[in-house]
Amino acid sequence: MTRITLTIDGETVQADEGTSLLEVARKAGADIPTLCHNEQLKPHGACRLCTVEVVKGKRTRLVASCAYPVEEGLVVRTSTVEIEKHRKLLVEMLYPTALHLAKRYGITKSRFEAERGDCNLCGLCVNYCREVAHRNVLYFEGRGIDRKVAFVPGKAQECSSCGACFELCSGGFVVTNHGTVSLNERI
Amino acid sequence: MPSDELVALKTKAEQRNRANRICVCTAASCQSVGADRVHKAFEAEVNKSQREEQVEVRAVGCMGLCSAGPLVRIENDETAVLYRNVTEQDASALAQSIGRAPVERLICPTDVPFFTRQHKIVLANCGQIHPERIEDYVAVGGYEALYRAITEMTPGEVLADVKASGLRGRGGAGYPTGLKWQTVAKSPDPVKYVVCNADEGDPGAFMDRSVLESDPHRVLEGMAIAAYAVGANLGYVYVRAEYPLAISRLRLAIRQAKAANLLGQNVAGTRFEFSVDIRLGAGAFVCGEETALLLSIEGRRGQPRPRPPYPAERGLFGRATLINNVETYANIATIVDRGGASYASIGTERSKGTKVFALAGQVKNTGLIEVPMGISLREIVEDMGGGVPAGGRIKAVQTGGPSGGCIPNEHLDMPVDYDSLQQVGSIMGSGGMIVMDESSNMVEVARYFMEFSMSESCGKCVPCRVGTYQMHQILSRMLSGCAGPGDLSMLEELTRAVGETSLCGLGQSAPNPIKSTLRYYRSEYEEALRKSRPSMPLAEEGVR
Numbered sequence: 001m002t003r004i005t006l007t008i009d010g011e012t013v014q015a016d017e018g019t020s021l022l023e024v025a026r027k028a029g030a031d032i033p034t035l036c037h038n039e040q041l042k043p044h045g046a047c048r049l050c051t052v053e054v055v056k057g058k059r060t061r062l063v064a065s066c067a068y069p070v071e072e073g074l075v076v077r078t079s080t081v082e083i084e085k086h087r088k089l090l091v092e093m094l095y096p097t098a099l100h101l102a103k104r105y106g107i108t109k110s111r112f113e114a115e116r117g118d119c120n121l122c123g124l125c126v127n128y129c130r131e132v133a134h135r136n137v138l139y140f141e142g143r144g145i146d147r148k149v150a151f152v153p154g155k156a157q158e159c160s161s162c163g164a165c166f167e168l169c170s171g172g173f174v175v176t177n178h179g180t181v182s183l184n185e186r187i
Numbered sequence: 188m189p190s191d192e193l194v195a196l197k198t199k200a201e202q203r204n205r206a207n208r209i210c211v212c213t214a215a216s217c218q219s220v221g222a223d224r225v226h227k228a229f230e231a232e233v234n235k236s237q238r239e240e241q242v243e244v245r246a247v248g249c250m251g252l253c254s255a256g257p258l259v260r261i262e263n264d265e266t267a268v269l270y271r272n273v274t275e276q277d278a279s280a281l282a283q284s285i286g287r288a289p290v291e292r293l294i295c296p297t298d299v300p301f302f303t304r305q306h307k308i309v310l311a312n313c314g315q316i317h318p319e320r321i322e323d324y325v326a327v328g329g330y331e332a333l334y335r336a337i338t339e340m341t342p343g344e345v346l347a348d349v350k351a352s353g354l355r356g357r358g359g360a361g362y363p364t365g366l367k368w369q370t371v372a373k374s375p376d377p378v379k380y381v382v383c384n385a386d387e388g389d390p391g392a393f394m395d396r397s398v399l400e401s402d403p404h405r406v407l408e409g410m411a412i413a414a415y416a417v418g419a420n421l422g423y424v425y426v427r428a429e430y431p432l433a434i435s436r437l438r439l440a441i442r443q444a445k446a447a448n449l450l451g452q453n454v455a456g457t458r459f460e461f462s463v464d465i466r467l468g469a470g471a472f473v474c475g476e477e478t479a480l481l482l483s484i485e486g487r488r489g490q491p492r493p494r495p496p497y498p499a500e501r502g503l504f505g506r507a508t509l510i511n512n513v514e515t516y517a518n519i520a521t522i523v524d525r526g527g528a529s530y531a532s533i534g535t536e537r538s539k540g541t542k543v544f545a546l547a548g549q550v551k552n553t554g555l556i557e558v559p560m561g562i563s564l565r566e567i568v569e570d571m572g573g574g575v576p577a578g579g580r581i582k583a584v585q586t587g588g589p590s591g592g593c594i595p596n597e598h599l600d601m602p603v604d605y606d607s608l609q610q611v612g613s614i615m616g617s618g619g620m621i622v623m624d625e626s627s628n629m630v631e632v633a634r635y636f637m638e639f640s641m642s643e644s645c646g647k648c649v650p651c652r653v654g655t656y657q658m659h660q661i662l663s664r665m666l667s668g669c670a671g672p673g674d675l676s677m678l679e680e681l682t683r684a685v686g687e688t689s690l691c692g693l694g695q696s697a698p699n700p701i702k703s704t705l706r707y708y709r710s711e712y713e714e715a716l717r718k719s720r721p722s723m724p725l726a727e728e729g730v731r
Contacts, residue, residue: 045493046648048688062687067493086684093653111677112657121646140488140646143471145656147646 006074021065021076022050030078032065033087033101035094036122038168041131043067044123049087049101053077062086094120121147125165133164190334190455192448193325200326205243207285209233210260211273212314214249214400215432216393216554217256221274225257228278242285248401250314251302253554255295260314261285271295300570301552306533306541309517310557313401318436321443324404330449332520333408337415337459340523345416346372349519351527353539358384358475358512359587359616360692361538361605367509370499371417374507379419381410381461382484382503382510385426385433386468386475389588390639391547392619395513397555398543399426399433402517403440407463409516411450412523414461417509422461425480427468438465472643476691477502477510479645490645491691512617514543534560538604538615548585548621551576558603565599568622575624583623583707587616589636589643590696592703593629612703614696629708630715633701634662640697651694654685658701665715675716679705 002017008028015024020043025032035047045067052065055075062083065076077083088105095102095110097120102108126138126149137158141150151159211217211226229244250258255271261281262268270281270293277293284290297303307313316323324330336345350365371379383406387395399406410422426434441463444450452460466484468474474489481503483489502508518540522530531539538560544567546553551573558567568574568584575581583593592613594601601607605615623632641655661678664670682698682705689695705712 043493045690048648048650048690051688064493064688064690069495082687085680086688089680089684090649090688093649093657111673112653113660115653115656120649121652123647142646144642144644144646145652147652 004070004072006070006072006076008076009078015070017070019070021052021054021063021068021070021074024070025052025065025076025078032078033091033104034066035098035101035120036124037066038124038128041124041127044127046121046123047090049090051083051086053080053083115145116148119149121149123149124168125149128165128168129162133162135162137162138165190338192455193330193334196322196325196447200320200322203243203322205239205241207242207261207263209242209244209282209285210247210250210262210314211244212248212250212256212258213246214313214397215430216249216253216397217258218432220256222257224275225259225273225278228275229259229282232278232282236282238285242282245317246319247315248313248318249310249397249555251305251310251555252295252552254552255554258295258314261289269295269297300566301554301556301573304562304566304571305557306559307557308521308530308533308541309398309405309514309543310401310555311521312405313397313555316402318401318403319439321404321440321447321449324402328524329404329520330408330444332523333411333415333449334455336412336523337454337457342372342416342418345412345523348522348527349416352518352522352530353527353534353537354515354518354522354530355538355605356512357514357518357542357617359590359614361615364511364515367499367511368413368417370497371419371507371509374500376507378504378506379417380503380506380508381414381417381419381422382481382498382508383410383422383424383513383516384475384477384480384510385424385430385513386472386480387427387430387513387617388472388475388643389590389617389619390636391545391585391621392588392617393545394543394555394618396430396433397545398513398517399430399437403433403437404444405517405520406437406513407440407444407450409519410463411454411461412519413509413511413516415459417507419509420460420462422463423466423484423503424463425466425468425474425484428470434465434467441465471645472639473645473691473693476693478691481508481510490647491693493690514618535602535604537606542603542615542618544618544620546572546620546622549575549579549581549624549627550622560604561602563600564594564603567603567620568599572622575622577624579624579626581622582625582627583629583632585613585621585623585632585700586619587614587696587699588619589639590614590692590699591616591619592699593623593632593707594703595707612699612706614699628666629704629711630662630665633704634659634666636700637662637697640693644693644697648688648690648694650685651689651691651697654681654689655694655697657681658685658698662701665712665719668715668719669721670716670719671721672716675712678712 033049036044043066045064050065051062091101092110129138137155209229233242257273259270259273268289354364355361474483476491479489479491498508543557585593637659641659644651646652661674686698
């Protein structure tokens with residue numbers, strides 16, 4: 001495995017080829033928020049909270065660190081005024097879900113009308129169901145603002161014997177075949 | 188030495204050749220105003236007068252000036268006369284005019300800037316050849332570049348030509364085509380694919396449709412040359428299902444090319460093998476984004492995935508994949524034919540060659556044009572387009588569709604190239620060009636494009652899914668007079684965040700129409716705010 005050397009927040013670090021910036025940065029102590037990331041799953045790249053700044057040659061841009069593999073000589077900044085502004089706005093867009101992040105960014109109310117209160121479409125349940133549980137019971141229905149987690153028709157029953165994704169749900173809410181109920185209620 | 192296949196097809200075309208030709212445009216635009224009936228009327232007319240031996244009635248592709256359709260050109264080897272707005276009733280008079288004086292009242296002058304300022308490479312055969320006859324394409328030199336490439340050139344030489352041409356991707360982003368090819372060519376992957384992106388979706392853009400409807404073999408030849416250069420044997424054309432005529436002509440073209448041994452195994456008797464298949468899009472704009480497009484071809488849900496890895500490294504079915512736009516491929520045969528340096532002599536320092544634009548909106552001459560890069564925007568919309576029909580002032584020109592921006596009148600003298608367009612806050616885009624007159628409300632324009640991006644967002648990433656919706660909400664509030672004082676700063680905050688953090692090009696470029704109108708027409712936003720009373724309910728039409 002080739003070792004890659006890069007700079008994260010001013011520190012020179014080394015990592016194996018193929019490792020994500022998020023993983024390396026977190027190991028180096030960076031506190032990067034995420035919603036859709038889980039170590040068991042392939043990067044989904046949906047919440048965009050892990051956005052970091054990368055400088056490659058003359059080009060500076062923002063990328064999602066969860067899906068960006070380490071590159072030789074890359075200079076990474078995990079927190080800038082701009083990045084924190086974007087993160088805060090993203091969390092505000094999702095309010096009142098992801099309350100732990102809302103707290104971190106001091107958000108107590110949102111200027112936007114709520115998308116929905118129970119699910120921010122991080123996709124952990126859907127991806128876990130496909131990649132780890134190998135059940136493919138869940139999928140995303142609809143597109144754009146109408147997107148939601150739904151059961152593949154006729155497969156809802158399979159959930160009751162698994163339920164492994166329930167604890168991945170950061171909002172404490174999961175979709176069940178009874179509609180949307182809180183994890184606590186279910187237990 | 189030309190191949191036997193090409194010689195046979197040329198002979199076939201020559202045998203069909205008649206002294207006089209009545210060329211009727213049968214591309215989608217002219218068809219929509221009755222070109223099919225006009226075509227039939229001419230056939231009946233020639234048949235009636237028993238002049239089939241002297242006159243050929245030929246269905247051709249797009250002649251460009253769509254606003255004057257149906258267009259008909261009557262030509263012999265010396266002269267050609269173009270007629271506009273031809274109806275079935277005119278067929279008899281026009282057919283009888285052959286060999287006599289032309290019918291004055293229907294003549295469409297061709298010595299006007301709309302035609303004379305064009306430089307046709309991609310559109311060279313459009314409106315000239317019958318798009319459903321491979322022999323017509325071969326008769327004008329078609330497939331010779333492919334034959335020469337596979338028999339006389341190494342893949343590296345083809346690649347060098349494309350690099351030397353300076354060609355940049357015509358889908359909109361303008362990535363250097365040669366570099367992309369090189370990445371795929373260098374890949375050690377034993378299986379590679381060549382994909383053509385024909386999922387044209389910008390409102391007001393119809394360049395790819397016209398090329399596929401008018402000259403499908405040019406695109407196939409470009410793909411085959413690309414396949415030879417990068418080492419691929421299989422290609423896909425991903426075309427939106429809303430283009431039925433383009434699909435049927437492309438399908439026919441593939442069949443003909445296969446039958447003529449110009450696609451398939453042992454192309455033209457060489458060891459080169461290349462097959463092409465068609466995949467249809469199901470109406471999602473986001474499938475024009477390359478990673479979403481590739482997933483869609485695989486039969487999976489068409490939604491973008493993070494890059495890297497880029498398709499050139501790991502694309503279709505996990506293999507190295509070359510993906511280019513229709514117009515990009517349509518340039519290739521000419522580049523190989525005339526050499527990269529010759530192509531690079533057209534255009535500007537950093538934008539080489541020509542670009543096809545679809546002129547639409549408040550402009551006299553709407554239609555399809557191909558111009559050298561570096562021509563001024565004013566030349567296109569005022570000289571070639573003829574300006575606003577009612578004679579008013581052009582307020583702005585929108586390029587790049589929902590990913591682009593509005594360029595105000597004071598910037599119309601800028602050269603049209605990738606970098607200049609970016610400097611003024613727009614993009615080259617795929618080639619849609621919408622002209623707006625003084626009656627256009629720019630906040631309304633921004634909302635129109637935002638509504639498009641919002642409904643076409645796949646919803647995967649937060650900034651695009653929620654951000655486009657919220658931006659649309661704010662614009663709707665402004666337009667229905669119920670915006671709040673914080674709305675403008677919130678809108679600006681959203682445009683930055685959505686543009687910087689979205690997963691794919693759709694979200695990243697979705698704020699551009701707002702950004703550019705805010706840059707040049709901020710007063711219109713401020714006026715909307717001044718007129719607003721936050722207590723007013725949101726008007727129905729503004730609510731999604």
